[in-house]
Amino acid sequence: MEKTRSPKKKKESVLKKSAGVKAKNKNNDVSNDESVMTTKPSIVSTGHLVSVDYTGSLDNGEEFDSSRNNGPISFVVGSGHVIKGFDDAVRGMKVDETKKFKINKNDAYGDVNPQLMHKIPMDKLPEDIRRQVKEGGFLVMQSPTGQQIPAKVNSIKNNEITLDLNHPLAGKDLTFEITIRDISVPSKNELHSHDHEDHDHSHEEGECGDDCDCDDDSDDCCGGNCNCK
Template sequence: MSKVQKGDTVRVHYTGKLDDGTVFDSSEGREPLEFTVGAEQVIPGFEQAVEGMEEGETRSVTIPASEAYGEHREDLVVVIPRNQLPPDIEPEIGMQLQVREPTGQSFVVTVTAFDDETVTLDANHPLAGKDLTFDIEVVEIIRPS
C-alpha cells in the first residue's frame, strides 16, 4: 500500500478540536478536504501529519500553535477610538470586521473589548496561540501524472 508523499493530492476527512474537546471544524457531512501535499494549502502541522499515512488510515495528532496558526501576537491587537468605527456599527465582543489598509489590502479583525471611548481589535487568527488536535482519515491518494 502506498503512503502519502510530497506532491500527492490527498482527500481527507478530519475533525479539529481544541484542548477542551470543543470541535472548531469538521468535514463530517461534507466532501473530504482535498489538497496537494507540499503546496502549503493547509497549516504546516496538518500537512506533516498526513505525510506517510496510507489510504484508509486514521490518525489523531496534536499540532502545537507554532505549526498551526502561530502564537498569539500582541502587536496585532490595537485599541482605537470608538468614533473611528462607521457610525452604523455597534460593537459586540466576538464581532468580526473587515478592515482595509491604505495599501488597499484588507483583513479581518475581531472585537475583543470596547467601552464608550475605545474599541480593541485583534487581527490574530482566532485559533492563534492554540494547540489543535485533529482526527484525520485519508480517503484517497491521487498521484501526480
C-alpha cells in the same frame, strides 16, 4: 500433424513503471510519458495530492471545524497550503487509514502576535455598528484584496475599540482526527489550481490595510475606513 504455435507474449500493464524505460511519441521521439509511467500512489508522500476528511478540536473538547460541514480538504503535500502539523501528519498514511494526533501551536497558527492588535476610535465606525459592537464579539473586515478577515473585539474603553486580527486559533494546541480518502499524483492543471487557492485563511501583519471596507452583507460589518493598519 498439429501445427506448432508460438507462445503469445504476455502483455505488460501500461501502468507499470519500469526503471529506465522511455516511451516514444507519434514522431518516434523518445520522451518521458507520465501517463504511462506513473502509478497511483499507495502511501502519502511529498508532492502528492490528497483528499482528507477531518475533525478539529481544542484541548477542552470544543470542535472548531469538521469536513462534515465543508467536505474533505484537498491539498498538495509539502506545498504549504495547510498548517505544518497537518501537512506532516498525513505523510506515510494510506487510503481509508484514520489517525488522531495533536499539533503544538508552533506547528499550527503560532503564538498570539501583539502587533496584530489595533485600536480604532469608536467614531470611525458607522452608528449602527457602534450600537451593536460588544466585547468578545467579532467584526468581519475586508482586505484590499477582498479577503474577509474576522476581527475579535477585545475591549471597548474610553471611546476606543481594540480589535484582534490574529487568527482565531492562534496560541492554541489543536487536535485532529483525519481519514485519507484519496491519494494521487497531481496533473499540471491541478498543481496550478492549488497554487492559486488560499487554503490557509490566516493573515499577516498589516494585511487589513488602510481604508479596509467590510462586507456590506454582514450584520457584524465594521463599515468602511476602519484604518486598522
